[in-house]
Amino acid sequence: EAGVAQSPRYKIIEKRQSVAFWCNPISGHATLYWYQQILGQGPKLLIQFQNNGVVDDSQLPKDRFSAERLKGVDSTLKIQPAKLEDSAVYLCASSFPGGGRGFRTDTQYFGPGTRLTVL
């Protein structure tokens, strides 16, 4: 089974530039997540999609970050304009809904991430 694919793996940009990341989840996984992981910290959820609808984006800085998941499959995360503090690894994860016990604690499968450096 192919895992979660992300590209690019690395990106270096200057502040105020724009950048976009792409994610292709595991086939059949309806739920897709974008996380930000700053060096030395745990991942922080930015946005969660169920099919092509947004489930939660309360932690997404909407003044500069945007995400879409057209057709309910792959997704893009964009930062415009980037700031120095956006330097981090951006992780995409997917899961198959239906975690049992009558509520969703779905096992998340993570991609390798995109390491963003903002100079």
Next chain:
Amino acid sequence: EDQVTQSPEALRLQEGESSSLNCSYTVSGLRGLFWYRQDPGKGPEFLFTLYSAGEEKEKERLKATLTKKESFLHITAPKPEDSATYLCAVQARGSYIPTFGRGTSLIVHP
């Protein structure tokens, strides 16, 4: 606000030297507690989900346990290939947002 604190931040063990990692949490109603392993340059890899106090799960040399305030990840007779950062996360009832700890960096020397 949900909080997760992992200790120690870093742990060095000799091969075969068993130990435990701690994850203390504060959450308003636990939906689930998760353990992940993260190797350098890779995304987290799922290990376990625990739902209620008293629950235990095992996988090879790893055993995860859960109480109402904390979880332990016990590593029995570790090998160098167990070296990684171990992340703990909690999810509250009624929330879709998991809260991760900062992780414990484990190094096992041969």
